[in-house]
Amino acid sequence: MESSVLKTLLEHTQIFRFRMTIAIIVHERIVLLYYDYFLTLNLEVNLIWPSSLGVVKILFLIARYSPFIDSFIIFYHHFTPNLSPESCLKAYHANGWTYLCGAFFAEAILTLRTWAVWKNNNKAVTFGLPVFFISIWIASGVIMSKFLRTMQCFRGCLVIRGSSILSVIWILLMVFNFGAFILMALWVFKRRARRAFTTASYPGYKSGRSELLRIVYRDGKFFNRIPSAW
Secondary structure, rough: OOOHHHHHHHOOOOHHHHHHHHHHHHHHHHOOOHHHHHHHHHHHHHHHHOOOOOOOHHHHHHHHHHHHHHHHHHHHHHHOOOOOOHHHHHHHHHHHHHHHHHHHHHHHHHHHHHHHHHHOOOHHHHHHHHHHHHHHHHHHHHHHHHHHHOOOOOOOOOEEEEEEEEEHHHHHHHHHHHHHHHHHHHHHHHHHHHHHHHHHOOOOOOOOHHHHHHHHHHHHHHHHHHHHHH
């Protein structure tokens, strides 16, 4: 009898420690989200809001504000007491799809950057990059659906089972972003080689797009490396 009580007490202690760890991670994530938002809000107000409504602006706004929906769902299923396993699964499903959609729109912006610099320069990239992008995300959607069907929860939203297939999504994103980075690097190499040839042939020639070239390459290199760090 005493050993049974000790075993139950130990299990509850482990569950409490696990929930405290998750709570700390969730709080840190939400704090970082809001910190980043207010840190860059002035740039958004000055540069994005006055611009005309277009595809890129819509993609940006969805990618910018979907994490807040995601954070509300996470807060709900982590801090609402005594949620039933069924309610937990519904919350995790909403969380998974919201997160995937936000990542899709953010990646779409980065893909448009790469596509724009190669447009009219290489037909294989112009048509192949969108097909590659769509294929990656269709596969990611199928994988997310399969993963969510394998999830099982205990009361209190403790996940007790889930397939490791979810990691395949990150592998696909790493492959895609590595390919996008290579395309950006090739584009910069071609532009620099062409500029060097033109400068040698025509002394005094200056390219007005050199600063734009540097910014596009710098930001593209940085943002395409972020998923690898995740």
